[in-house]
Amino acid sequence: MQYLDMLIAALGQGAIYAPMALGVFIAFRILNTPDLTIDGSFVFGMTVCALVTVAGHPILGVVAGVLAGMAAGFITGVLQTTLRINAILSGILTMTGLYTINYMVLGGQSNLYLQRLAVNESGAEVPVASQTIYKMAAVGGNSDLSALILSAVIVVLTVVVIAIFFKTRPGMAIRATGDNEEMVRSSSINADRTRVIGIMLANGLVALSGAMLCQQQRYADLGSGNGMLVVGLASVIIGQALFGKRGITAGVISAVVGSVIYRIILQAAFKIDMPSYMVKLLSALIVTAALVLPLIKEKVLALRIRRAGEREAAK
Amino acid sequence: MNNMKKFRQIMTILLAAALGAMSLTGCASKQDGTAAASAEPSAKKIRIALVQPMSHTSLDQIRDTIVAELTASGNDFEIVTLNANGDTSALATILQNEKANGTDIIVPIATSTAQSAKSVFDGTETPIVFAAVSNPVAAGLTGDDCKFITGVSNNIPSAEIVKLISNFQPSYQKIGFLYTSSETNSVSTINAAKEYCDQNGIAYEEASIAALTELPAAVNGLLSKGVDALYTGNDNLIASGMPAYTDAAYAKGVPVYCGADSMVADGGFATIGVDYVKLGKQVAAMVLKVAAGTAPSELPYETLSEYAKYVNLQAAERVGLTLTDAMLERYTVLVEKDGTSHFGK
Numbered sequence: 001m002q003y004l005d006m007l008i009a010a011l012g013q014g015a016i017y018a019p020m021a022l023g024v025f026i027a028f029r030i031l032n033t034p035d036l037t038i039d040g041s042f043v044f045g046m047t048v049c050a051l052v053t054v055a056g057h058p059i060l061g062v063v064a065g066v067l068a069g070m071a072a073g074f075i076t077g078v079l080q081t082t083l084r085i086n087a088i089l090s091g092i093l094t095m096t097g098l099y100t101i102n103y104m105v106l107g108g109q110s111n112l113y114l115q116r117l118a119v120n121e122s123g124a125e126v127p128v129a130s131q132t133i134y135k136m137a138a139v140g141g142n143s144d145l146s147a148l149i150l151s152a153v154i155v156v157l158t159v160v161v162i163a164i165f166f167k168t169r170p171g172m173a174i175r176a177t178g179d180n181e182e183m184v185r186s187s188s189i190n191a192d193r194t195r196v197i198g199i200m201l202a203n204g205l206v207a208l209s210g211a212m213l214c215q216q217q218r219y220a221d222l223g224s225g226n227g228m229l230v231v232g233l234a235s236v237i238i239g240q241a242l243f244g245k246r247g248i249t250a251g252v253i254s255a256v257v258g259s260v261i262y263r264i265i266l267q268a269a270f271k272i273d274m275p276s277y278m279v280k281l282l283s284a285l286i287v288t289a290a291l292v293l294p295l296i297k298e299k300v301l302a303l304r305i306r307r308a309g310e311r312e313a314a315k
Numbered sequence: 316m317n318n319m320k321k322f323r324q325i326m327t328i329l330l331a332a333a334l335g336a337m338s339l340t341g342c343a344s345k346q347d348g349t350a351a352a353s354a355e356p357s358a359k360k361i362r363i364a365l366v367q368p369m370s371h372t373s374l375d376q377i378r379d380t381i382v383a384e385l386t387a388s389g390n391d392f393e394i395v396t397l398n399a400n401g402d403t404s405a406l407a408t409i410l411q412n413e414k415a416n417g418t419d420i421i422v423p424i425a426t427s428t429a430q431s432a433k434s435v436f437d438g439t440e441t442p443i444v445f446a447a448v449s450n451p452v453a454a455g456l457t458g459d460d461c462k463f464i465t466g467v468s469n470n471i472p473s474a475e476i477v478k479l480i481s482n483f484q485p486s487y488q489k490i491g492f493l494y495t496s497s498e499t500n501s502v503s504t505i506n507a508a509k510e511y512c513d514q515n516g517i518a519y520e521e522a523s524i525a526a527l528t529e530l531p532a533a534v535n536g537l538l539s540k541g542v543d544a545l546y547t548g549n550d551n552l553i554a555s556g557m558p559a560y561t562d563a564a565y566a567k568g569v570p571v572y573c574g575a576d577s578m579v580a581d582g583g584f585a586t587i588g589v590d591y592v593k594l595g596k597q598v599a600a601m602v603l604k605v606a607a608g609t610a611p612s613e614l615p616y617e618t619l620s621e622y623a624k625y626v627n628l629q630a631a632e633r634v635g636l637t638l639t640d641a642m643l644e645r646y647t648v649l650v651e652k653d654g655t656s657h658f659g660k
Contacts, residue, residue: 002415009411017404108499111426113455127458143438144411217407219430219455223368224403231404267408270397277370280400 008144010267014260015151016212017231019158021239021262023205024232025255029240030166030248031178031198033080036091038206038232040098041072043225045207047105050112050220058133062211069207070200072098077196102222110222114214132215147216154212158205159256163249165201174198175248206232234287235259241290360393361606364413366432367424369401373591374424377446380595381422381602388603403427410435420605422446422598426454433464442611446598447591451616465611467597468618469589471504471574473511475622479587480544480572483642491542491569492521493533493560495552504548504574527556534563548574549588557581565633576625579649580658584630590623597621625649 027035049065072094079090106112114130137150165171176184177194184191214220239258243250269282367374385392399405410432421443423432429445445466448454456464480487494501512519520540522533545564547553561582564571570584579586627650631638650656
């Protein structure tokens with residue numbers, strides 16, 4: 001029972017961070033662009049969602065969070081294309097600027113709990129918790145389970161929409177831009193525009209994760225974006241190690257699966273009684289192992305081919 | 316053929332993962348086993364989990380004090396300390412593990428940890444005793460859905476700041492607040508203090524700076540408005556310019572009160588602040604009450620009962636303040652008359 005609870009918790013967390021992994025996948029794998037906006041747009045989705053949720057609109061809050069992330073992506077995209085600023089630097093600039101914006105969104109504080117002050121019968125001001133999508137979905141006693149189901153539904157819908165999108169003409173144009181920008185330009189597609197749309201899409205997904213997390217944990221905190229990019233990259237790489245480089249749909253699914261597996265590994269790492277400061281090193285090792293795996297596969301394959309060749313030659 | 320190979324590769328990875336998982340769960344369950352065996356004769360040990368978001372001198376000090384106090388209490392507790400090491404996404408993971416482990420009391424340190432604990436343990440009856448949350452009401456840790464939550468806030472009430480000033484200058488007329496406009500912590504302390512002064516009819520003036528070069532002019536501006544006590548909160552920029560600050564103020568015989576002991580060590584006159592060891596002791600006392608069976612709903616959250624109070628005797632001499640023994644009661648001398656500093660010892 002204990003392990004089942006832990007598995008449900010890990011799956012729930014994995015599902016919340018899955019759209020973020022998907023966003024990282026789109027930026028890094030499909031667009032071939034190292035987009036460092038992610039740490040900032042994750043929090044931007046969170047803060048904007050928090051603000052709208054506190055105003056009493058939880059579903060609208062998630063939508064607003066996604067739109068906020070896309071706006072952040074738009075800025076990075078314009079910096080990269082129209083203003084011709086280096087891709088990494090563009091992301092860093094947007095992320096840095098977003099810190100101030102996020103601070104302002106939260107009203108000059110670093111932490112906002114999803115509640116508002118209301119006057120009760122005796123005339124005193126008491127905090128009243130805001131409605132969230134996870135509370136709306138809560139049925140039965142196990143809140144972790146209902147949270148997991150809701151997150152899973154959102155993630156599955158997102159995956160389906162994204163997978164279909166990448167089969168459409170604009171989606172194909174984004175993929176082609178990442179593969180070979182010169183070719184795209186020569187076929188008179190506006191590569192700048194497809195790139196901006198791609199980055200907006202990626203950051204919108206990252207912000208979706210931020211918004212979901214905000215509603216699930218019921219607070220927004222400026223520190224929440226720290227290290228998100230590494231988590232996203234680790235998820236993408238773990239997914240790729242499992243699925244290999246295949247079609248676009250498999251790629252999209254692999255990012256989501258990677259996110260879930262990353263959480264399970266993390267949970268297991270915290271479960272065993274090792275000093276908790278070891279976890280950082282462990283996650284670095286896990287990512288390194290996942291990164292090296294394709295190379296080892298390649299080497300093994302090359303060795304086999306050479307052996308086969310030698311055998312052929314010996315005949 | 317190719318498919319076959321890929322299948323085999325995937326199987327290898329899955330197998331490796333499964334083996335890894337088995338070895339992990341294997342050793343974990345073994346530990347559970349031994350714990351259960353040793354605990355079986357007596358009652359089940361009370362498991363207390365301390366969770367902190369990252370390592371930081373003051374957070375570590377709180378954690379170590381709580382652990383020391385609980386261990387010294389003579390109870391047979393099973394105490395675990397967990398650290399998210401700056402990865403905020405790991406907080407939920409850690410807390411969910413503890414939920415699955417059936418922890419009896421959870422002690423989250425700092426605001427976001429306490430908020431995560433609230434959402435993870437929502438719907439359970441596990442008591443949560445938080446430490447070092449500056450504003451529990453704004454953080455959502457009070458109210459109807461927080462029956463099992465209590466703890467100790469590390470907020471310094473504005474009244475204490477005013478008390479600090481009136482202790483040394485019973486007949487002060489006007490306080491001058493000086494802060495850096497971009498430092499939120501400093502600004503919020505001053506805002507709260509201003510509000511308190513407005514409510515209690517205390518006269519004050521304020522000045523803010525954006526760069527250290529503006530400091531002497533800002534201090535002299537305040538002094539020309541007739542302030543006879545200066546206060547600056549835990550302000551990093553001004554803390555780095557204490558000599559210029561105190562030179563300007565002490566030349567006019569006006570003492571500088573501040574929000575950190577390091578600022579007193581650098582020339583400030585006196586401070587009232589958070590003593591993290593005392594905070595930890597207060598939290599530990601609360602945990603012991605909860606462990607003994609008191610319902611958290613009967614324990615409202617507490618603010619610090621004792622503050623860290625430091626005074627600089629050399630600064631007092633420069634200002635020309637004569638300090639009586641009654642004034643110095645409960646204050647620790649951080650800098651002696653001859654300039655000997657006890658800071659950091």
